[in-house]
Amino acid sequence: MAEITYRRTGELLRQLFKILMSSPDGMFGRDAIKQLEGxxxxxxxxxxxxxxxxxxxxxxxxxxxxxxSKAGWLVKEKGRWSITEDGRKAYSDFTDGEDFYRKARKLYQAWEKNKSGYPSESSFTGEPASxxxxxxxxxxxxxxDVTFEAADEQAxxxxxxxLHSMPPFEFQHLVADLLRAMDYHVEWVSPPGKDGGIDVLAYSDPLGTKPxxxxxxxxxxxxxxxxxxxxxxxxxxxxxxxxxxxxxxxxTKDAEEYARSHAKRRITLIDLQRLVELWIRFYDKLAEVARRRFPLTPIYFLTPQD
Structure with missing residues (x-):
């Protein structure tokens, strides 16, 4: 008979938590599982x-x-997993693997009963008969949930x-393509070589006369x-x-804080996740050459029911 025991599962989870807690910025789930396997x-x-x-x-x-995740111990965001403060506390409080996993299951049942966010200790009473x-x-x-999560993460x-393997000059043109799709007028894209700190120059009007x-x-x-x-x-x-x-x-966090507090010279930060989100949002308005530069195709999965 196949055995997926609570004790073994809890032991695996605790080792997974240990791996994730050593990575403050989180990890892709598949990378964390690969480390766990090793x-x-x-x-x-x-x-x-x-x-x-x-x-x-x-x-x-x-x-x-x-x-x-439903217990509030683990956050999964855009394919990356990270441990919450409640998760760190649970890891410290429940050192036995089976106790650790049973507590997570209990809190999941509380979440499922309430469907109103992370459960509290008082939101679940009683134990099953056996x-x-x-x-x-x-x-x-x-x-x-598992099928959808794995497919989303792989994508x-x-x-x-x-995108990380794209030549830097090509990546600059990808950003310029996106600005054009967002109805900005790209005046200039820096050629290879020294650029003086500016890679793309754009305006909100065709002639560049309006700030x-x-x-x-x-x-x-x-x-x-x-x-x-x-x-x-x-x-x-x-x-x-x-x-x-x-x-x-x-x-880095200090760079993000600097951008938020830089009132006079407004700076917007765009990381890879936000770039991809914007690319998807404006995909229909991209020129054909831009779509060939970074082609995406939507694939539909059955949405897991909460």
Whole structure:
């Protein structure tokens, strides 16, 4: 008989939490599961595949994280997983794997009963007459949450890899394409070489006679842009300019704070996630050459029911 026990599942979850807690910015779920696999020994059953497709180990872990997410211990945002303060506390309080997972299941049941956000300790009373020791294998295999989550995460990861591998000059033109689709008038895109801190210049009118002038700096690097990089960009902005800083690697927290507090010279930060969201939003208005530069196709899945 197939065994997916509460104890084993809880032990895997605690090890997963340990991995995620060492990554403050979170990790893609598939990367966290891969790290988890490297730190534990899989049983022959876990290492096998379900008849309907998908490896059992991956689906068991993803299925169990649904409970942790509804318990408020784990946040899943745009494919990335990160542990909340409540999750850190639970990891500290429930050192036994089975106790850890049973608590998450209990809080999930409270969430399901209320459907009004994260559950509180008082929102669930009583215990079932008999507590199961194993998860239902069929529920794990057929979970719509797991199927949707894995597909969404895979798509996001492939998009990130595609954009990170794009030549820097091509990436600049992609940003210019997006601005045109948003009805801005792109005056200039910097050729390869030194650019003086400006990669794209755009206006809100065809002749460029009306303020503001939009100055754009584009970084296709993996590293986060820090506050010094943002200050250098701010130095090339005049009083009536608006700055857009596009960074594939994102921004450090001090850079984000600097942009928020920079009232006189307005700066908008665009990381890779926001760039992709805008690209999808304005996809129908993109020129054909722009779509060929970064082609996307929507695929529909059955939405998991909360």
């Amino acid at each position: 730190s534990v020994s899989l049983s022959p059953y876990e290492a096998g595949d379900y008849p309907s497709g998908g490896r059992r180990f991956d689906r068991i872990v993803r299925f169990a994280t649904v409970d942790c 507590q199961p020791t194993e998860l239902e294998d069929s529920a794990v295999e057929q979970s719509a 996001r990861l492939e998009i990130e890899q595609f 503001p002038r939009i100055k754009v700096q584009v970084k296709r690097v993996l590293q986060k842009v820090d506050i010094n990089g943002l200050k250098s960009f701010a130095a090339v902005l005049d009083d009536e300019d608006i700055g857009l800083f596009v960074s594939a690697g994102g921004f």
